[in-house]
Amino acid sequence: MKHPVDVYVGKRIRHRRWMNGTTQQQLAEAVGIKFQQIQKYETGMNRVSASRLWDISKVLDVQISYFFEGLNDSVEESNAGGGVAGDVLTDKEALELLRSYYAIPENQRRRLFDLARVLSDAA
Numbered sequence: 001m002k003h004p005v006d007v008y009v010g011k012r013i014r015h016r017r018w019m020n021g022t023t024q025q026q027l028a029e030a031v032g033i034k035f036q037q038i039q040k041y042e043t044g045m046n047r048v049s050a051s052r053l054w055d056i057s058k059v060l061d062v063q064i065s066y067f068f069e070g071l072n073d074s075v076e077e078s079n080a081g082g083g084v085a086g087d088v089l090t091d092k093e094a095l096e097l098l099r100s101y102y103a104i105p106e107n108q109r110r111r112l113f114d115l116a117r118v119l120s121d122a123a
Contacts, residue, residue, distance in 0.1 A: 005071065007044030009053070012067040014042040016060045018095050019102075031055040 017027055017038075024042075028035040031052065040046035041056075048056070057064045101109060 002044040003047070006047050008071055009048055009067045010042040010044040012069075013038075013048070013056060013060070015095070016062055016066065017042075019099055020060055021099075022060065027056065027059055030059040 017024070024035040024038040028038045032055075033052075037046065041048050041052075053064060053067060057066065101112070104112060
């Protein structure tokens with residue numbers, strides 16, 4: 001059975017890898033493993049060792065703490081039967097939207113954000 005922490009860390013790895021535009025193959029090569037192992041980490045099937053997480057954090061250019069941000073809320077919600085928080089990050093369309101959003105220059109991104117807020121209030 002998958003442990004909720006392993007699933008959460010795996011989702012954070014996948015999210016950061018995807019946001020960087022890094023493939024599973026590229027990440028695997030950079031840390032010296034096969035891409036299938038990255039797949040297992042990302043799904044929570046295999047637990048990521050501390051040393052491997054250290055290597056992954058260096059390749060993905062984040063602090064180790066990144067992989068655990070929001071974990072307490074997620075595990076509590078999961079234990080309550082609500083699923084893992086941030087499941088929206090498993091939706092390819094949502095991830096693509098997020099990546100595109102951050103590719104927009106900051107001043108334009110702010111205007112787009114304000115527009116989205118107005119539209120969601122009107123809905």
